[in-house]
Every structure is written in structure tokens, then in C-alpha cells.
Amino acid sequence: METVQFLMDGFAVALTPTNLMFALFGAFIGTLIGALPGLGPANGVAILIPLAFTLGLPPETAMILLTSVYAGAMYGGRISSILLNIPGDEPAMMTCLDGYPMAQKGKAAEALAMSAIASFAGSLVGTIGLILLAPALAKFALTFGPAEYFALFMLAFATLGGITGKNPMKTVVAATLGLMISTVGIDIATGTQRYTFGVLELFEGIDFILAIVGLFAISELLFFIEQRAGAGRKLIKVGKLMLRPKEILQAVPTMFRGGILGFIAGVLPGAGASLGSFISYTLEKQYLGKRSQFGEGDPRGVAAPEAGNNGASSGALVPMLTLGVPGSGTTAVLLAMLISLNITPGPLMFTQNADIVWGVIAALLIGNVILLLLNIPLVGFFVKLLSVPPMYLLPIVTMVAFVGIYSISHSTFDLYFMIAFGIAGFILRKLEIPMVPIILGLLLGPEMEKNLGHALVISDGDWSILWASPLALGLWIVAGLGLILPYIIGPLLRRRMNAAMKEDPVSD
Amino acid sequence: MTARGDRILGLGLFVLAVAYGWAAQQWPEPFGGTETVGPETFPTLLAIVLALSSVYLIVKPDPDAQWPMGRTAAEILLSIAILVAYAFLLEPLGFVIATTLAVGTLCWRMGARLRSAFVIGLIGAVVVFVLFNYGLELSLPGGLLEFE
Numbered sequence: 001m002e003t004v005q006f007l008m009d010g011f012a013v014a015l016t017p018t019n020l021m022f023a024l025f026g027a028f029i030g031t032l033i034g035a036l037p038g039l040g041p042a043n044g045v046a047i048l049i050p051l052a053f054t055l056g057l058p059p060e061t062a063m064i065l066l067t068s069v070y071a072g073a074m075y076g077g078r079i080s081s082i083l084l085n086i087p088g089d090e091p092a093m094m095t096c097l098d099g100y101p102m103a104q105k106g107k108a109a110e111a112l113a114m115s116a117i118a119s120f121a122g123s124l125v126g127t128i129g130l131i132l133l134a135p136a137l138a139k140f141a142l143t144f145g146p147a148e149y150f151a152l153f154m155l156a157f158a159t160l161g162g163i164t165g166k167n168p169m170k171t172v173v174a175a176t177l178g179l180m181i182s183t184v185g186i187d188i189a190t191g192t193q194r195y196t197f198g199v200l201e202l203f204e205g206i207d208f209i210l211a212i213v214g215l216f217a218i219s220e221l222l223f224f225i226e227q228r229a230g231a232g233r234k235l236i237k238v239g240k241l242m243l244r245p246k247e248i249l250q251a252v253p254t255m256f257r258g259g260i261l262g263f264i265a266g267v268l269p270g271a272g273a274s275l276g277s278f279i280s281y282t283l284e285k286q287y288l289g290k291r292s293q294f295g296e297g298d299p300r301g302v303a304a305p306e307a308g309n310n311g312a313s314s315g316a317l318v319p320m321l322t323l324g325v326p327g328s329g330t331t332a333v334l335l336a337m338l339i340s341l342n343i344t345p346g347p348l349m350f351t352q353n354a355d356i357v358w359g360v361i362a363a364l365l366i367g368n369v370i371l372l373l374l375n376i377p378l379v380g381f382f383v384k385l386l387s388v389p390p391m392y393l394l395p396i397v398t399m400v401a402f403v404g405i406y407s408i409s410h411s412t413f414d415l416y417f418m419i420a421f422g423i424a425g426f427i428l429r430k431l432e433i434p435m436v437p438i439i440l441g442l443l444l445g446p447e448m449e450k451n452l453g454h455a456l457v458i459s460d461g462d463w464s465i466l467w468a469s470p471l472a473l474g475l476w477i478v479a480g481l482g483l484i485l486p487y488i489i490g491p492l493l494r495r496r497m498n499a500a501m502k503e504d505p506v507s508d
Numbered sequence: 509m510t511a512r513g514d515r516i517l518g519l520g521l522f523v524l525a526v527a528y529g530w531a532a533q534q535w536p537e538p539f540g541g542t543e544t545v546g547p548e549t550f551p552t553l554l555a556i557v558l559a560l561s562s563v564y565l566i567v568k569p570d571p572d573a574q575w576p577m578g579r580t581a582a583e584i585l586l587s588i589a590i591l592v593a594y595a596f597l598l599e600p601l602g603f604v605i606a607t608t609l610a611v612g613t614l615c616w617r618m619g620a621r622l623r624s625a626f627v628i629g630l631i632g633a634v635v636v637f638v639l640f641n642y643g644l645e646l647s648l649p650g651g652l653l654e655f656e
Contacts, residue, residue: 169564176558183551192535192547225583226576391618395611396632415595430573431517453545
């Protein structure tokens with residue numbers, strides 16, 4: 001089994017003291033970010049990217065840091081769901097259903113511990129899936145030519161709006177805007193200046209780190225000012241932990257089923273963690289039927305969605321690592337990091353940068369063990385953090401984003417650009433234009449143009465080469481479905497999730 | 509329900525698409541004559557896609573979002589102004605002073621009490637400055653506080 005050998009090498013990379021330290025740091029910071037209302041995994045990773053750069057970390061260390069932040073944020077997200085009945089992000093909605101009732105019954109500590117264990121189990125299942133599936137997919141992807149790659153990029157855009165995305169046409173607009181931004185700068189093939197207006201700073205194109213931090217972090221600040229949310233929340237007291245082994249054992253099958261379902265949802269383009277936590281909760285509820293009290297504070301009702309969403313977060317890494325096509329917003333941000341480190345994500349990465357890929361996978365396993373060990377004793381600390389008013393927190397987070405961007409280039413020009421992206425992000429988010437396709441367009445634009453060029457050169461200018469092979473055609477069809485399906489499934493899924501929230505008599 | 513937001517956006521994007529596409533046609537022919545794919549091929553394609561999808565937004569807009577009005581809008585504009593001023597003053601005033609002012613004002617406008625807002629701003633600024641300059645050895649501008 002060569003996979004085992006690679007994984008062992010990966011552990012050797014991940015277990016060096018420096019990398020281990022960064023994994024621990026990332027897991028801790030990630031949990032903090034996830035626990036804070038309003039900050040999700042994508043924002044968290046986006047804010048830390050400039051820091052990873054300015055520290056000049058080697059690629060594998062930078063990736064280990066960011067994947068640990070990612071995993072940590074998925075863990076942390078559940079804390080506000082359980083204690084405040086406020087889901088930090090969409091996937092955390094399902095955790096409210098049984099988590100909050102448990103907390104109201106005075107079993108907050110048990111709910112938090114159960115969710116930590118379930119998150120661990122879900123991630124474990126997801127990471128094992130990643131180890132089994134990724135190398136095979138990478139091998140398959142090696143057969144892709146430029147036309148197939150072009151179609152694959154189309155697929156990525158079509159599905160990234162996500163099943164929960166509302167208007168597919170807005171996904172198209174967003175992706176196109178991102179691609180347009182990526183064409184700014186000097187054309188690599190011909191040396192033509194494109195859309196630079198003679199401005200020196202634009203010759204090398206627009207750095208997507210600026211765009212990411214602006215779109216995610218700065219627009220979040222503006223949103224907060226508009227809503228002024230978060231004042232006067234009542235925290236539920238976390239009592240002494242009294243989780244009986246029997247309760248954990250009872251939930252183990254639930255966790256594994258949830259992890260597998262979540263992983264599948266994560267691998268599927270565009271489906272992601274929301275679907276992962278939703279189907280694992282609903283299917284588990286149906287499967288257990290009368291043997292459970294889902295919705296009234298059943299520990300298994302916490303375990304199922306948590307295992308599901310953490311399984312999905314590992315699953316989303318599969319297309320990102322093997323095809324260079326991210327399956328979620330956060331993985332898009334991770335992809336940005338890889339590209340900035342001069343690593344071309346995709347099937348070749350498994351041969352050319354094997355140490356990075358397997359180091360990251362091993363770090364994911366280690367990170368999850370760290371998270372489990374960190375989360376049970378430190379849960380009180382993370383809970384305390386929820387009582388820090390966001391009015392202090394958000395300005396400080398914004399400042400950290402400024403510092404990070406400034407330290408990369410020491411140029412104030414970049415800061416203005418970042419602010420401009422923040423304002424644009426605020427307006428576009430108001431108009432329900434999704435952010436992630438913009439980022440993806442920015443990231444994939446150069447590759448996409450290159451592949452289009454290669455394909456057309458091969459065919460001597462015949463555009464039909466783009467859908468000539470069965471594989472390319474298949475990808476186009478799936479891309480088309482990806483655009484149409486949200487029309488049908490999106491409203492249904494959202495309605496179901498909202499209905500489930502309302503059914504629950506305790507929540508308000 | 510009105511749908512003005514999407515219509516204005518659609519119109520703006522349409523104008524952008526036309527300008528972007530037009531600009532692409534103006535580039536000089538690359539050295540060595542026209543190839544099948546030139547620097548303008550991909551942008552032209554994008555301009556067409558954006559033009560079509562912006563027309564769709566004009567024809568079939570979504571219902572409008574709630575736009576901030578009056579005081580809230582003023583607060584948002586103010587905080588954007590603070591951010592721009594922060595970027596502008598970062599180098600001349602130095603990191604610690606500029607950050608204290610920016611974070612302090614933002615906290616205050618978000619509803620914190622004036623004194624605690626600026627105390628938090630100062631603490632945050634000093635902690636980050638020390639961490640970055642001495643811990644991570646990344647130089648942040650000292651500005652007015654710089655001494656040789």
C-alpha cells in the first residue's frame with residue numbers, strides 16, 4: 001500500500017515540533033474564531049492568510065496552520081448554537097435543534113462535550129475518506145486535457161453558488177466579475193497590458209489576498225454596523241460535565257453514519273456542510289424513529305449534525321486537493337493560499353508536492369486529536385469568550401486584517417484597494433451576489449484562460465473542442481445541472497431547515 | 509415589492525461589460541500577427557457573458573433588500589471614512605497612534621463608551637505593535653513615536 005507509506009511520510013512532516021506548534025495554535029485560534037458570533041471558517045482563514053505570509057512560513061507549515069484553523073472553526077461554530085441558539089453559520093443551524101434544548105435542561109456541558117466528540121468522529125471518518133478517495137481521483141484527473149480542465153472550471157463555478165444559493169444567474173455574474181478582475185495586469189502570453197490604465201501597481205494584477213480580506217473581513221464590519229446585533233445576549237450557565245460513557249456509546253453509530261453522509265455531501269460540488277449536517281440529522285431522526293427524542297434535547301440530535309458538518313469539511317478538501325477546484329468557500333480561500341505559495345493545486349500536486357498534500361492530511365488527523373483534547377477541558381474558556389461584546393472585537397479583527405495586508409507589501413495603496421473591496425463586498429452581499437464565485441474567478445481566471453488557449457491551439461481555433469470528448473461533455477452537463485438544481489432543491493432545503501427550526505417548540 | 513436594486517446593478521454591469529469588451533478590442537495586435545487566441549479572446553468572452561447575465565437581472569430582478577437609510581447609512585459612511593483615514597494616517601502618525609484612533613472611534617461608534625473604546629484601542633495597538641515588531645520582527649511604522 002503506497003498510500004500508507006505516503007501517510008507515514010505525511011506524519012513525519014506534520015509531527016515536527018514547529019508544525020505541531022502551528023497546528024496547536026491554529027486549532028486554538030480556529031476554535032476562537034468559530035465560537036465568535038459573526039465570524040465563520042472562511043473569514044477566519046482569510047484573516048490569517050496575510051499573517052501566514054508575513055511570517056514567511058514554508059508551504060507545508062502555512063497549509064497546516066490554515067487547515068487547523070479551518071477544522072477549529074468548524075468545532076467552535078457549535079458553541080453559540082448550543083448556548084445561545086444562534087447558529088454561527090448555516091451548517092450550525094441543525095445543531096441548535098437539540099443542542100439548545102439540552103442546554104436549557106441544564107445539560108450544556110454534556111451537549112458541548114457530545115458535539116466535540118461527534119465533531120472528532122465526523123472529521124475522522126471524513127479524513128479517512130479523503131485518504132482513500134483523493135489519490136484515486138488525482139490519478140484519474142491526470143488524464144484531463146485542457147478542454148476537460150476548462151469544463152471542470154465551469155463545473156466549479158456552476159456549483160459553487162451552492163445548493164442553498166438563491167439566484168443562479170447571480171452566481172454567473174459573480175464568477176464573471178471575478179474572472180474579469182483576474183484579467184487585469186500584463187498578459188503572460190503576449191505581454192499586452194490589460195486594464196492597467198498605466199497604473200504601475202496594477203501591472204502585476206490585483207492580489208487576491210486583498211480581495212479576500214476586503215470582501216470577507218471588511219464587509220463583515222460594515223454589516224455589523226448596520227445591524228448592531230449582539231447586544232445583551234443571555235448566556236446559559238455551563239454546569240459540571242456529567243457525560244456518562246453509556247450516552248457516548250449510544251451515539252457512536254450515529255456519529256459514524258453522520259460522518260459518512262457528511263463526507264459524501266462535502267465531496268459533491270456545491271453541496272457542502274449545510275447539506276451534510278441537514279441530511280445526517282434528518283436521516284438519523286427517521287432511522288431512529290420512536291427510539292429517540294429528537295428536537296427535545298436528545299444527545300444524538302447533537303451528534304448527528306456535528307458529525308455531518310465535520311465530515312463534510314474534510315470531504316470538501318477532496319476536490320480542492322485533487323482537482324484544484326474547491327468545494328466550499330473556505331476551501332476556496334485555502335486554494336488561494338496554495339496558489340500564492342506557487343503550488344499549482346491539482347492532480348500533479350500529489351506527485352510534485354506529495355510532502356505538502358500528505359503533510360496536510362496527516363495534520364488534519366493530528367489537528368482533530370488536538371481539538372478533542374483542547375475542547376473538553378477548555379470549553380469554559382471558549383464560552384467566556386462569547387461574552388466579549390462584538391463592538392470591541394470587530395474593530396480589533398479589522399485592525400489585524402489591516403496589519404496583515406500592510407506587512408505583506410508595506411504599501412498603503414493595497415489598503416485602499418482592500419477597503420474598496422470591502423465596500424463592493426457590502427453592496428454585492430446586499431444584492432445577494434455570492435462572494436465565493438468572485439474569489440474563485442480571481443483564483444482560477446489565469447489557469448482557465450491558459451487552458452482555453454491551449455485547447456484552441458490544439459484544435460486550430462475550433463471551439464467545439466471544448467465539449468468534444470465524452471468526459472468534457474459530461475462535465476458540462478453536470479455544470480448545467482449545478483446551475484439548474486438550486487432552483488429546485490435550494491428553496492426546498494431552506495424551507496425544510498426553517499420548518500425544522502420552527503417545529504422545535506423550545507427555540508424562539 | 510420593488511426591485512430597483514437588481515435593475516440598477518444590472519444596468520451598471522451592462523455598461524461595465526460593454527466598456528470592458530470594447531477596451532479589449534482596442535489592444536494592438538500582438539507581435540507576430542494574430543493567433544487563434546489573443547489577449548482579447550478571453551475578455552471578449554467574459555464581456556458577452558456579463559452582458560447577457562446583466563440583461564437577465566434587468567428583466568427578472570429579485571425583490572429588493574433593505575438598504576440602510578438615514579442614521580445607519582451615515583454610520584456606515586463614517587466607518588468607511590475612518591478606515592480610509594486609518595490607511596492614510598498609518599505611515600505619518602505611526603501604527604500605535606493611528607490604530608488607537610481608528611479602533612477607538614470604531615468601538616465608540618458601535619456603542620462602546622468613549623473612554624473604554626479608546627483604552628481598548630490603545631491596548632490592542634500596543635499589543636499588536638509589540639507582537640509584530642519584536643515577536644515576529646515585521647516592522648510596523650513607528651511614525652511620530654519613532655526615535656533613533
